[in-house]
Structure formats: C-alpha cells, structure tokens
Amino acid sequence: MGVGKFVSSSTFSVGSYGWDIRIYPDGWEEEDKAAYMSVFLCFCSGATTAVKVRYTFSLLGKDGKITTNLEGGTHTFRSVGTIRGWPRFTDKCELKELLLRDDDCFTIRCVLTVIKEPRTEDLSTTEVSVPQSDLHTHFANMLKDGLGVDVTFSVGGQLFTAHRCVLAARSSVFKAELFGPMKESTMKCIKIDDMEPSVFEALLHFIYTDSLPSDLDQDQNVELQHLLVAADRYGLERLKAMCQGKLCQKIDVQTVATTLALAEQHHAAQLKNACLRYLSSQEVLRAVKETDGFKHLTASCPWIMDILEKVAPPSGV
CATH class of the missing domain: 3.30.710.10 (Potassium Channel Kv1.1; Chain A)
Known part of the structure; x- marks a missing residue:
C-alpha cells in the first residue's frame, strides 16, 4: 500500500463514543522504510471534551494465539480525530511469516476501556433493573x-x-x-x-x-x-x-419439489417464492426433475409446470 496509507475497521462504540482501528501495513513514518506495521486507535465521534481511556492491542494468528501484545496504558484523547498507538507495532518480517503460516490471515484485537469520572446520584431517580419476562x-x-x-x-x-x-x-x-x-x-x-x-x-x-x-x-x-x-x-x-x-434455509435439489407443493397447498407465499427462485436455473431444474419429489409435485400440482417454464425458460427461449 505504501508508507502512510492505512485500512480502517468499521466504527464501533465504547462508552457512547465512536472509535475505529487503523492499520498501516507499510508503516506510518517514512524513516522506518516500511519495516514495520503500524496500528492506531482513532477517536471518531461522540464528545466535545477530552476522553480518558485505557487500551491494549494484540496480534493473533489463525489459531487464536497471541504473537504480539502491547498495553497502551492510560491516555487522554483531546479531540475527535486524535489517534494513539504504535508506529512500530510489529516487524514486517515477523508479519510475513505469520501470513505464510496462516493462509494470509491475522486478527488485530483491541481491548478498550473508557474511564469516566465518578459521580454522585440521587437514589430517588435511580432506574430499577427489571428482570426479563x-x-x-x-x-x-x-x-x-x-x-x-x-x-x-x-x-x-x-x-x-x-x-x-x-x-x-x-x-x-x-x-x-x-x-x-x-x-x-x-x-x-x-x-x-x-x-x-x-x-x-x-x-x-x-x-x-x-x-x-x-x-x-x-x-x-x-x-x-x-x-x-x-x-x-x-x-x-x-x-x-x-x-x-x-424451510427456506433448507431448500435443496432433493427437497425443493415437495416443499414447493406444500407451500402452494398451504398458501405459504414466502416459501413458495424461495422455491421458485431456487428453480430458476435450468441446470438445477433438470436435477430436480429426476427426484421422486418432482413426480409428486407434478401429480398434485400439474399447473406448476407453467410457472416453472416462466421462471426457468428452456435454453434459447
């Protein structure tokens, strides 16, 4: 990607504030000459005042084992857009070895705690926790x-x-x-x-x-x-x-015909539409026609052939 270029996680919420993780695969600074991968925590949204946090970044392999674990201690993000982390999070040589071993996959895990000032509260207005029904x-x-x-x-x-x-x-x-x-x-x-x-x-x-x-x-x-x-x-x-x-999740060649007949007989519109979408391929339809379920379908719902010709017209039509 080049030095100074990053990929970002989606924004996530901790302590009512928005955050994301930014990874610089070829490093953050030119002087490192792309020898390290950089990782930063970015304060994205949610406050006009400073936010105090404690955070840890870990690099995990495909097996879930931690290869790098760095604790950032306690830091204060003064404004939205501020980033904190490690320009030299991990050596690129070690990262390449990890990628070769784990099918080009790795995970960056961030454990983030937002530290808020203690406050007193009027017990008369405290919300009571109501058990689930x-x-x-x-x-x-x-x-x-x-x-x-x-x-x-x-x-x-x-x-x-x-x-x-x-x-x-x-x-x-x-x-x-x-x-x-x-x-x-x-x-x-x-x-x-x-x-x-x-x-x-x-x-x-x-x-x-x-x-x-x-x-x-x-x-x-x-x-x-x-x-x-x-x-x-x-x-x-x-x-x-x-x-x-x-049933929509279990439609396959062996079950689609009987499922379609059932959906039609009991006015299950969503299930019927799912079956017809599955049968819209001529290749799938040919395989289904070889099943016992299809014979039952054509016997109980002979009109279904007209619909199938519309959703899966023969080649060249």
Missing part, C-alpha cells in the same frame, strides 16, 4: 405439570392434556372447537386425525411458549413441513412464518 417459562411449566388441565386430545394413540382457555386465546380454530356453537366441550377426549404425536406436542409447546421446542429435529424437513401444516390448520400465523423461515 419469564411468562413463557411459567406457561411451559403449567403445561408440563398438568395442573388445572380440562381437555384431552388423542393423537396417533397418544394422549395430551391442555387448558381450554389457553388454546382458545391462542387459536381461533381451537376457540371455535372448544367454545363455539359446535363446541366439543362435552367430549371427554377429542381425537385428532392426520397428525403425528410429535407434531402436536410441538404445536402445544408453541401455543404455551410462543417458540419452537428446543428438541425439535429441525434438520429433518419432514418434521418442519408437518408443523407448518398444523400451524395452517389451527390459524397460528406466527408459527407458520417461523416454519417457512426454517
């Missing part, structure tokens, strides 16, 4: 403990208990089933067909906690697809969107 934990425990449950579901031969009011509050479909004119309140056990027990369990977990269960096997597209179907069935739009997001 743990409502979801209480609801999860309520489902797990079974205290006060008043409805039972039979899914694939397994029984699940729940609270009518919670289900009705979260799902308009459950509300109609449990409290509407066609309510099933008199039934001791409500049977649910066409759903795996593990999927219904995940559905209940979401209803009570507003999150996906941590043990859900998200590496398996089938599990997520079935959960999306269940979310659509019970009008849980947030859960449906979460499933769409996970």
Whole structure:
C-alpha cells in the first residue's frame, strides 16, 4: 500500500463514543522504510471534551494465539480525530511469516476501556433493573405439570392434556372447537386425525411458549413441513412464518419439489417464492426433475409446470 496509507475497521462504540482501528501495513513514518506495521486507535465521534481511556492491542494468528501484545496504558484523547498507538507495532518480517503460516490471515484485537469520572446520584431517580419476562417459562411449566388441565386430545394413540382457555386465546380454530356453537366441550377426549404425536406436542409447546421446542429435529424437513401444516390448520400465523423461515434455509435439489407443493397447498407465499427462485436455473431444474419429489409435485400440482417454464425458460427461449 505504501508508507502512510492505512485500512480502517468499521466504527464501533465504547462508552457512547465512536472509535475505529487503523492499520498501516507499510508503516506510518517514512524513516522506518516500511519495516514495520503500524496500528492506531482513532477517536471518531461522540464528545466535545477530552476522553480518558485505557487500551491494549494484540496480534493473533489463525489459531487464536497471541504473537504480539502491547498495553497502551492510560491516555487522554483531546479531540475527535486524535489517534494513539504504535508506529512500530510489529516487524514486517515477523508479519510475513505469520501470513505464510496462516493462509494470509491475522486478527488485530483491541481491548478498550473508557474511564469516566465518578459521580454522585440521587437514589430517588435511580432506574430499577427489571428482570426479563419469564411468562413463557411459567406457561411451559403449567403445561408440563398438568395442573388445572380440562381437555384431552388423542393423537396417533397418544394422549395430551391442555387448558381450554389457553388454546382458545391462542387459536381461533381451537376457540371455535372448544367454545363455539359446535363446541366439543362435552367430549371427554377429542381425537385428532392426520397428525403425528410429535407434531402436536410441538404445536402445544408453541401455543404455551410462543417458540419452537428446543428438541425439535429441525434438520429433518419432514418434521418442519408437518408443523407448518398444523400451524395452517389451527390459524397460528406466527408459527407458520417461523416454519417457512426454517424451510427456506433448507431448500435443496432433493427437497425443493415437495416443499414447493406444500407451500402452494398451504398458501405459504414466502416459501413458495424461495422455491421458485431456487428453480430458476435450468441446470438445477433438470436435477430436480429426476427426484421422486418432482413426480409428486407434478401429480398434485400439474399447473406448476407453467410457472416453472416462466421462471426457468428452456435454453434459447
């Protein structure tokens, strides 16, 4: 790059002030004749008065081991634009050896502390630290403990208990089933067909906690697809969107066809668009046509061929 020329990190915030790190690969001063790499801390923004700091710079290899570690002590930055650091941070010969060993990579780490003057504070105006909400934990425990449950579901031969009011509050479909004119309140056990027990369990977990269960096997597209179907069935739009997001990340040659059919059947527009974007290449489309999923797609959604011809027209068209 030449002596005096630098590359800069993005600006980061410490103590409500803006800072960046500037690296001069060929040194800061002409007299060093590019024998050293220079590293400086620059005060970028945030104050009209002086700022006192303590900082340390470290040079790390790809393995995370520190090869150079220099402590700057305590310094005062008088104004925006001030820089402090080391013109001779590391010898260029040592740096070249590090780059050859670590695939042309190294890391500069800066530990920066802004030192502010102590001040007194009126305790009557002190902000109270409020704990994060743990409502979801209480609801999860309520489902797990079974205290006060008043409805039972039979899914694939397994029984699940729940609270009518919670289900009705979260799902308009459950509300109609449990409290509407066609309510099933008199039934001791409500049977649910066409759903795996593990999927219904995940559905209940979401209803009570507003999150996906941590043990859900998200590496398996089938599990997520079935959960999306269940979310659509019970009008849980947030859960449906979460499933769409996970499935969008798992689109490949083997899964795109069945995922597209699922998205079309359950009006999952974002997932459908992601599938069509993936199929927009003729090369990808040819590979997908060889899968069993594509045969299912053309059988269940024959009109899809018209769309595919538009998003991935044959060569020369």
